[in-house]
Amino acid sequence: MTETLLKKPQNEALLLQAAERYGTPTYVYEASTVRERIERLRSHLRGAPVQLLYAMKANGALPLLRIMKEEGLGIDAVSPAELELALRIGFEGNQILFSANNMTDDEMDFAAQEGVVLNIGELSRLERFGKKYPGESVCIRFNPQIGAGHHRHVITAGEKSKFGIPVAQTDEVLSLAHRFELNICGVHQHIGSGILDTETAWKACAVLLDVAAKFHSLRFINFGGGLGVPYRPGEQPLDMERWEDLIVSPLRTYRDRHPSPDLSFRFEPGRYLVAEAGTLLVRVNTVKESHGRTFAGVDSGMGHLVRPAIYNAYHATYNLSNPNGTCRIYDVVGNICESSDFFARDRAVQEIREGDVLAILDTGAYGISMASMYNIRSLPAEVFIDGTDHVVIRKRESPAELIDRLYPEL
Ligand SMILES: Cc1ncc(COP(=O)(O)O)c(C=O)c1O
Structure with missing residues (x-):
């Protein structure tokens, strides 16, 4: 056509x-656009305790990473080199989430020794982590069984996805956590990239919120990235009012129902901020x-x-x-x-x-x-x-x- x-x-x-x-x-790359997108996103997050992490895989240019740091964002790092880069730029360990896929023992040890929370998406890795670091804090990446994205190759949840622990295995997670006295400090999902369909995104968030209710020492619930941008002429930008109504408002309610001074919500956009x-x-x-x-x-x-x-x-x-x-x-x-x-x-x-x-x-x-x-x-x-x-x-x-x-x- x-x-x-x-x-x-x-x-x-x-x-x-x-x-x-x-x-x-x-x-x-133009800095003004990046700053404007951060501001735009934040303006729709007011009233909910939200932390933003930048998914540096989208673009790791130093000046962009420095803007993220100045603006108080944290980092989503998915490889040891991304983690090393974030640390060298001066992000603190507690501002970084390490979400390496099919992580090795060396990668696990590197992140753990730097005081960075690991985001684990496989039961066998959780067991290895528990054996080596009993009593430590860790985040669990779940697969909420709902995926979305601009192309099937960027959908990262659902039945065919290699990512995350299926929510149906939450009991196994709880039992490993109990066995090794792990502190599950976060639950996470990232269902895909380039999502302009806020309704589907919300359905997955609702699944994660249900899972979150089964964990009692959470510091954060991380809904991942995925916010889309309009690439084609005539394509509408993400309707941020709708996004706020559908996704952020329920978080405010959740927080009122589960009052905890330590609990925050996280999003980790990449594309939305820099594309x-x-x-x-x-x-x-x-x-x-x-x-x-x-x-x-x-x-x-x-x-x-x-x-x-x-x-x-x-x-x-x-x-x-x-x-x-x-x-x-x-x-x-x-x-x-x-x-x-x-x-x-x-x-x-x-x-x-x-x-x-x-x-x-x-x-x-x-x-x-x-x-x-x-x-x-x-x-x-x-x-x-x-x-x-x-x-x-x-x-x-x-x-x-x-x-x-x-x-x-x-
Ligand atoms: C774990 C994780 N978080 C966040 C992102 C960022 O996605 P996006 O650039 O669509 O916001 C990705 C992208 O693949 C990811 O894998």
Whole structure:
């Protein structure tokens, strides 16, 4: 199907200037958008004791992590290196939740020794933790059997999901906790990513609240991340009034019914805070007609932004060099030797000429953090813009620099 609507970037002049100044391909992140999203989310959480953790897997750029710290968010870390990074930036152990999937003993020991609460989603891991750290605090990741998300690959709960302990096994959790005198200080779920359907999200939250009632020393109930953003033109942003009514209001009531000075609710968004703050700038080097299609080939590809290839994800694509051009239909494709290497298919974009700069919008989340150097191509540059300050946070390596780094023996 052909897409005909055009979504415009918020700050065209700034993006064009960045492309000229830093070249392409370059990711640009704007601090103001991140701060605005934090504020927007918080404005819908008032009156409930809520802590926000940032899911750093969405984008681990240092300036973004520093904003999260300044703003008082904690961190959701899912690998030892993410944990190490959070600690080095100065997050305290008690501001971090460690949710590594299929955790190893070494990973468990590392987090435990740093005083970070582990989020455990397997009974066998809970048993190992209990044997080694009897009497310690731990959080349990449950599978509430309800999943949601923008694509089946990002649904992380439900019958087919590898994540979490099924709620039907709550008694086994309680019995392991009893056997090893564990303090279950938190219960957690994360049902998926890119969720715009608040009703389904609420159903899963209600399941977790029921489970929570079976534990008596909880400090937090963590509902995970997943808040979606509108990628397609015409797609409505998450209705935050509705989100507050459906999800936050019952939490206020829950808290009134289970008064405890220590209990807080947690959310751990990634995408919602950073997706719309990022733009990937690419330059067109080839325009060609083939079998009735027009391909615009650019100097970037699925190594830099893999979401279209693996989720068929939509990212609005805007011609910064020809903003008033007449729209024509293009396949915007990358420079990687794969047929899944595309940014946009059958997409109306203002007429594209070789040399034009395109903005691939809403790429602040799961863009650079999922990037690879497939085909031995360098990662894009990354620039962070905060007011009038521009900071190059990653320089684009030349082929020689890249080979020197990867093969120092040559
Ligand atoms: C445990 C956990 N929490 C939070 C998130 C963040 O999700 P999102 O970026 O959709 O908010 C993820 C993403 O995969 C996750 O696995």
